[in-house]
Amino acid sequence: MNDSIDYDVIIVGAGPVGGYLATKFRENGVSVLILEEHSEIGRPFQCAGLVNPSAMEKVGLYDTVLTRIWGARMHSPSGLSIEIGQQNRVRTWSVCRKLFDEAVVREALESGAEISLSSKPINAVRNEDNVEVEISTPLGNKTITCSLLCGADGAHSWVRRKFRMGRPKEMMIGFQIEVTGYPGVDGKLDVYTGEDIAPGFFAWAIPSGDTTRIGTWTRPDRLGERNCEELLNNLLKKEIWKERFNGCKEIGRYCGPIPSGLISKPLIERVAVFGDAAGLCKPTTGGGIGKGFEQVDLLVPYLSEAIKKEKLSETDMEKMRKLLIPMKKKLNRSKALRNAFLTEATDDELDDVFSIWSRPEIIELINEKGDIENPIPLGIQMLRDVPEFRRLTKKAAAAIILG
Numbered sequence: 588m589n590d591s592i593d594y595d596v597i598i599v600g601a602g603p604v605g606g607y608l609a610t611k612f613r614e615n616g617v618s619v620l621i622l623e624e625h626s627e628i629g630r631p632f633q634c635a636g637l638v639n640p641s642a643m644e645k646v647g648l649y650d651t652v653l654t655r656i657w658g659a660r661m662h663s664p665s666g667l668s669i670e671i672g673q674q675n676r677v678r679t680w681s682v683c684r685k686l687f688d689e690a691v692v693r694e695a696l697e698s699g700a701e702i703s704l705s706s707k708p709i710n711a712v713r714n715e716d717n718v719e720v721e722i723s724t725p726l727g728n729k730t731i732t733c734s735l736l737c738g739a740d741g742a743h744s745w746v747r748r749k750f751r752m753g754r755p756k757e758m759m760i761g762f763q764i765e766v767t768g769y770p771g772v773d774g775k776l777d778v779y780t781g782e783d784i785a786p787g788f789f790a791w792a793i794p795s796g797d798t799t800r801i802g803t804w805t806r807p808d809r810l811g812e813r814n815c816e817e818l819l820n821n822l823l824k825k826e827i828w829k830e831r832f833n834g835c836k837e838i839g840r841y842c843g844p845i846p847s848g849l850i851s852k853p854l855i856e857r858v859a860v861f862g863d864a865a866g867l868c869k870p871t872t873g874g875g876i877g878k879g880f881e882q883v884d885l886l887v888p889y890l891s892e893a894i895k896k897e898k899l900s901e902t903d904m905e906k907m908r909k910l911l912i913p914m915k916k917k918l919n920r921s922k923a924l925r926n927a928f929l930t931e932a933t934d935d936e937l938d939d940v941f942s943i944w945s946r947p948e949i950i951e952l953i954n955e956k957g958d959i960e961n962p963i964p965l966g967i968q969m970l971r972d973v974p975e976f977r978r979l980t981k982k983a984a985a986a987i988i989l990g
């Protein structure tokens with residue numbers, strides 16, 4: 588046991604990933620202090636509130652679910668629509684993010700983790716046998732020590748920047764409003780595409796209990812002189828769909844970054860970053876909760892052992908970095924498929940893609956193989972089996988093969 592520490596681990600950030608990370612460390616007998624800069628958990632949040640089935644299974648928080656999502660209506664730029672999904676197969680859960688985040692953190696506290704609210708690090712120094720973290724708290728500044736400092740502090744992570752651990756490859760930006768009065772179909776989300784509403788990406792309308800979350804996301808370089816709010820307004824006013832939005836009444840709005848592409852050094856001597864801080868949002872959907880949980884499950888057993896054996900040197904952490912290579916490759920492949928089918932397609936090309944997707948045999952294939960969590964098998968099968976998509980193969984091939 589290292590005598591020079593107050594806690595084995597200090598986690599900066601009590602979001603879903605920080606909360607889950609704390610629980611998993613506790614399960615491995617590791618002492619944990621969480622620092623959260625806000626005075627409450629789950630506010631403010633910037634999220635469409637979708638939690639995929641495997642992430643939900645890990646935490647079992649079904650009482651935070653607002654709507655069970657089993658299908659989608661997808662709309663091409665010119666208005667061609669396809670409907671996918673089977674009512675008996677849940678594709679994802681639409682949750683109340685405030686309740687979800689609170690419950691994940693409550694699980695951590697029940698497992699023995701401690702938390703300091705309205706607290707954040709202002710400095711951190713790595714020593715041979717500990718990390719000294721100076722924190723600001725409502726009661727003044729103080730210094731606490733730990734064996735391992737973890738950043739689960741979101742897209743603009745302080746920990747990542749402090750220790751120069753790299754940058755996410757892509758930083759998308761999302762803008763969303765919450766409305767009443769949207770005439771959606773229960774259990775189905777709407778996906779809208781087009782250069783004027785979500786250049787290179789898509790806009791969404793997600794049922795969330797009595798309300799609907801309507802949003803759009805894109806990369807800053809695709810915005811030009813526009814901003815995301817303008818894109819969303821374009822969607823609401825677009826001739827072919829505007830009737831749907833006429834009766835909507837806005838009750839909230841959110842805007843936030845979506846970091847995607849694992850950073851170069853998510854683990855360095857005595858420091859590790861997780862979730863958005865590590866750049867783990869999916870390039871295909873922007874979802875970050877599931878990938879963050881996956882990263883925690885993968886690394887915590889090794890990190891817990893390393894803490895107990897005092898093996899947290901740069902060489903030890905470099906070995907653990909290698910565990911993330913398959914995850915990184917999978918994200919790169921998904922991004923290559925996204926680029927080929929969506930991000931690099933013009934509106935006319937997207938309309939062509941939709942007209943092919945609308946064939947009954949392709950809808951059947953999507954329903955059978957489509958998986959929000961893992962779009963790679965479906966994407967590859969389409970490139971292989973649908974002659975019209977073979978022209979996309981060249982675009983996607985290098986990244987898919989070399990990943």
Ligand SMILES: Cc1cc2nc3c(=O)[nH]c(=O)nc-3n(C[C@H](O)[C@H](O)[C@H](O)COP(=O)(O)OP(=O)(O)OC[C@H]3O[C@@H](n4cnc5c(N)ncnc54)[C@H](O)[C@@H]3O)c2cc1C
Nearest residue numbers: 600602604624634635636637707741761843862863875876
């Ligand atoms: C518009 C939009 C829609 C999205 N939709 C979805 C979706 O449907 N599904 C999905 O899975 N993901 C979605 N995401 C992404 C998702 O919100 C994130 O991936 C997820 O919240 C990541 O969790 P996290 O715990 O890593 O970070 P965060 O949720 O950002 O939590 C970080 C925590 O750290 C705290 N913190 C930050 N800095 C400090 C500091 N210096 N000191 C102390 N505390 C600090 C913050 O207050 C916060 O509580 C969306 C994002 C956007 C912008």
